[in-house]
Amino acid sequence: MGPHRENSGQRNPMQNALPEAERFAALLEEYPEKMDRMEKFDPKVISLLSEHSVWKAVHGSQGAEASLTTQCRWIEALAAKCTSTAVLVQSQLTVGHTILLSGSPLAAQLLDEMREGTIWGWGLTEAEAGSDILSMKTTAHHEGSEYRIRGSKRFISNAGIATRYLVFARTRAERSSKSISAFVVPADASGLSIARYEHKMGLRASPTGDVVLDDVRVPGASTIGAVGEGVGLALSTLRWSRPLIGAVSVGVARGAFEHLMKAVAPTEREMMELTSHQAKGHRIAELLMEVMAARSLLYEVTTRADTTGELPSMWEAASTKAFCSEAAMKVASEALEIAGRASVEVDAPLQRCYRDAKILQIFEGTNQIQKNAIMKELGAVDFARL
Numbered sequence: 001m002g003p004h005r006e007n008s009g010q011r012n013p014m015q016n017a018l019p020e021a022e023r024f025a026a027l028l029e030e031y032p033e034k035m036d037r038m039e040k041f042d043p044k045v046i047s048l049l050s051e052h053s054v055w056k057a058v059h060g061s062q063g064a065e066a067s068l069t070t071q072c073r074w075i076e077a078l079a080a081k082c083t084s085t086a087v088l089v090q091s092q093l094t095v096g097h098t099i100l101l102s103g104s105p106l107a108a109q110l111l112d113e114m115r116e117g118t119i120w121g122w123g124l125t126e127a128e129a130g131s132d133i134l135s136m137k138t139t140a141h142h143e144g145s146e147y148r149i150r151g152s153k154r155f156i157s158n159a160g161i162a163t164r165y166l167v168f169a170r171t172r173a174e175r176s177s178k179s180i181s182a183f184v185v186p187a188d189a190s191g192l193s194i195a196r197y198e199h200k201m202g203l204r205a206s207p208t209g210d211v212v213l214d215d216v217r218v219p220g221a222s223t224i225g226a227v228g229e230g231v232g233l234a235l236s237t238l239r240w241s242r243p244l245i246g247a248v249s250v251g252v253a254r255g256a257f258e259h260l261m262k263a264v265a266p267t268e269r270e271m272m273e274l275t276s277h278q279a280k281g282h283r284i285a286e287l288l289m290e291v292m293a294a295r296s297l298l299y300e301v302t303t304r305a306d307t308t309g310e311l312p313s314m315w316e317a318a319s320t321k322a323f324c325s326e327a328a329m330k331v332a333s334e335a336l337e338i339a340g341r342a343s344v345e346v347d348a349p350l351q352r353c354y355r356d357a358k359i360l361q362i363f364e365g366t367n368q369i370q371k372n373a374i375m376k377e378l379g380a381v382d383f384a385r386l
């Protein structure tokens with residue numbers, strides 16, 4: 001049984017989107033293009049999240065995490081307008097879930113701070129340890145009442161804007177799932193620095209950087225979860241966070257579809273023309289089916305998790321992440337072609353969706369790694385019980 005969670009409270013999971021999430025997301029409309037060009041968040045977007053109590057809504061009330069369905073509905077709505085903002089919220093929810101899952105004595109305080117808008121980074125990946133996390137080289141040595149952390153984390157979202165990092169480090173030398181532990185490291189700890197930022201094709205407002213830990217000392221009580229349980233904690237978290245990336249993907253697919261409709265049928269007259277152009281209309285109909293299929297899969301998985309109180313299984317989480325991100329890529333790519341020449345400008349919203357969608361296929365485990373995870377659990381799939 002996982003941590004205590006609110007039920008989604010929706011008897012019919014396929015009923016309408018979450019109105020407060022949609023209303024908030026509409027406020028973001030003016031920012032994505034500007035932020036994509038600037039390659040950073042407009043501070044106004046960060047303050048809007050706090051002013052409108054979005055952090056409280058997505059994390060849930062004290063003592064009960066918001067349901068996975070609620071979190072995904074928020075993320076879908078945000079991603080339909082601004083993928084980088086959706087990823088900011090998604091990465092917070094990922095860290096929040098790890099903390100909750102760990103049962104750490106620090107959990108209540110850390111989650112309260114998150115509800116007030118403290119931003120975190122999740123530090124697992126390294127230059128030589130992406131898909132294969134056991135290759136991690138960052139170490140944490142216990143010395144007296146402290147841990148001394150040495151190493152470097154690569155491709156870390158929220159680098160430079162986070163005030164805390166959840167850092168995974170090796171506490172034992174051998175290559176084993178019991179060799180890695182998780183630590184809370186404040187961004188202003190002596191020895192922590194951001195060495196460089198990635199200049200990315202997509203998700204450009206979301207800062208991604210190298211977090212260097214040069215003999216960073218943290219108190220012994222900074223561990224999140226038991227020593228040696230970092231891999232287990234990270235893998236359990238993926239069962240929550242991969243559906244969240246599914247939600248980002250559904251939002252991007254939906255956003256691309258909406259941008260396409262604005263481009264090809266902005267008025268009643270153009271809509272009439274479109275329906276008389278069967279070849280084009282069929283292509284667009286197929287994209288709508290793609291968005292609906294991804295959305296149905298996502299909320300089927302989240303509803304089951306919320307109803308049973310169990311985490312989605314690894315194969316469900318992986319299927320959701322892989323299928324929805326492939327759908328986002330397909331819809332954005334096709335929509336770009338159908339919209340034609342206007343959409344190839346760098347600032348065109350469909351171009352942004354296309355660039356963002358590519359990253360969704362890669363991070364939180366590439367889609368090849370998702371298929372490996374599904375493959376390992378093929379024997380556990382029982383449609384009669386689903």
Ligand SMILES: Cc1cc2nc3c(=O)[nH]c(=O)nc-3n(C[C@H](O)[C@H](O)[C@H](O)COP(=O)(O)OP(=O)(O)OC[C@H]3O[C@@H](n4cnc5c(N)ncnc54)[C@H](O)[C@@H]3O)c2cc1C
Nearest residue numbers: 122123124125130131155156157208363364365366368369
């Ligand atoms: C924008 C962005 C933000 C990110 N944010 C974070 C973050 O906040 N925190 C964090 O810890 N990480 C983060 N990451 C890292 C991300 O999770 C990794 O990039 C991802 O797990 C893939 O690792 P890699 O890039 O090292 O690829 P590699 O592991 O080098 O893989 C390269 C290729 O080989 C394939 N491959 C590798 N192993 C196998 C296998 N066993 N079977 C089949 N194919 C395989 C992969 O599918 C891929 O196509 C982020 C990445 C990006 C792009």
